Amino acid sequence: MRAIAITEFGADPEIVQLPAPEPAPDELFVRIRAAGYNPVDLKIASGAMKNTMPYRFPMILGVDGAGVVEAVGVEVTRFKPGDEVYGRFLDTTRGLGSYAEYGVVSQDGPVALMPKGMIAEQAAAVPTASCTAHDLVETSRLDTGQTVLIVGATGGVGQSAVQLAALRGARVIASASPDADELMREMGAVEIADRFVSPIAEQVLDRHPDGLDAVFDLVSPADSIEQMADLLHPGGVIISTIHSLDPSSPAYREIRAVNLLVKPTGQLLSVLADLIDGGQLRVHIESQVPFDQAPALLRDIANGHARGKTVIKI
Ligand SMILES: NC(=O)c1ccc[n+]([C@@H]2O[C@H](COP(=O)([O-])OP(=O)(O)OC[C@H]3O[C@@H](n4cnc5c(N)ncnc54)[C@H](OP(=O)(O)O)[C@@H]3O)[C@@H](O)[C@H]2O)c1
Numbered sequence: 001m002r003a004i005a006i007t008e009f010g011a012d013p014e015i016v017q018l019p020a021p022e023p024a025p026d027e028l029f030v031r032i033r034a035a036g037y038n039p040v041d042l043k044i045a046s047g048a049m050k051n052t053m054p055y056r057f058p059m060i061l062g063v064d065g066a067g068v069v070e071a072v073g074v075e076v077t078r079f080k081p082g083d084e085v086y087g088r089f090l091d092t093t094r095g096l097g098s099y100a101e102y103g104v105v106s107q108d109g110p111v112a113l114m115p116k117g118m119i120a121e122q123a124a125a126v127p128t129a130s131c132t133a134h135d136l137v138e139t140s141r142l143d144t145g146q147t148v149l150i151v152g153a154t155g156g157v158g159q160s161a162v163q164l165a166a167l168r169g170a171r172v173i174a175s176a177s178p179d180a181d182e183l184m185r186e187m188g189a190v191e192i193a194d195r196f197v198s199p200i201a202e203q204v205l206d207r208h209p210d211g212l213d214a215v216f217d218l219v220s221p222a223d224s225i226e227q228m229a230d231l232l233h234p235g236g237v238i239i240s241t242i243h244s245l246d247p248s249s250p251a252y253r254e255i256r257a258v259n260l261l262v263k264p265t266g267q268l269l270s271v272l273a274d275l276i277d278g279g280q281l282r283v284h285i286e287s288q289v290p291f292d293q294a295p296a297l298l299r300d301i302a303n304g305h306a307r308g309k310t311v312i313k314i
Pocket residue numbers: 038039040128129132151152153154155156157158175177195218219240241242243260261262307308309
């Protein structure tokens with residue numbers, strides 16, 4: 001099968017021919033039709049996470065994918081050939097990922113039937129970003145009428161977080177530049193903070209001197225996230241998706257500071273599929289690229305020359 005893989009950490013991703021994976025007795029063998037790009041794909045390829053995971057080369061990249069079940073292992077009872085599924089196909093121990101013609105995933109793993117109203121090119125953009133957004137809202141215990149600032153709201157995680165927080169009845173402040181203002185408001189934001197006008201923290205403090213209930217921070221590094229935490233009133237919660245917080249710091253004595261690690265499950269993917277089919281959650285895809293062009297696109301993203309939720313057509 002064709003796959004996009006690396007032969008060592010830091011190497012350029014390339015299209016290679018590899019044997020199709022063998023499904024274990026509990027696994028689905030899926031013909032992947034589309035793969036969704038996430039920033040973690042390039043973090044893994046760079047070697048930044050090599051001490052936290054087992055791995056082997058050649059390593060197929062990609063976590064998220066969507067396609068059709070072609071065969072199932074002998075123990076599989078909940079899926080059958082022909083089912084259209086979406087989920088996470090990364091298995092670094094076996095060098096497997098979603099940027100390939102075939103992938104495998106356990107029936108008990110992060111896989112579910114695709115949202116009925118979506119095609120694979122849309123569904124592949126959902127799993128990691130929307131599961132993370134869901135976990136942000138759950139972890140924050142956000143309630144109706146509370147105010148949350150989402151820093152990095154226009155990206156994959158941010159867009160879903162804006163929608164799911166608004167669905168909870170929260171007032172959402174989204175960080176976004178003017179070109180994304182309309183999209184953010186359609187998704188449920190009631191206020192926008194544009195980082196290119198003045199620092200986000202300054203704008204929000206001016207408008208909310210009594211403090212916010214929650215901050216979801218998807219971008220601030222460790223040396224600047226304290227400015228965002230300072231926007232909370234006592235009892236508020238700040239959550240980082242990039243591990244920027246030191247929860248034991250005295251700076252966070254009166255608030256909850258959480259570094260989130262997403263825990264995607266098949267059950268959660270089914271919940272998200274229902275929300276999508278109910279019109280309560282949508283995914284805005286910035287670009288779709290054919291498989292042959294994906295290695296070049298990944299190089300562009302790594303060099304900072306591309307943005308947005310991107311899907312690779314396989
Ligand atoms: N911990 C976990 O389990 C977990 C799970 C999922 C994701 N993550 C991490 O969370 C981060 C966000 O993921 P994603 O998929 O949403 O990424 P993404 O799609 O690349 O989105 C990042 C967003 O942040 C914006 N941004 C960049 N610099 C900013 C700044 N200084 N201030 C405000 N906004 C800024 C970008 O806007 P522009 O395009 O305008 O620059 C973009 O909209 C990534 O680092 C990812 O690896 C962690």
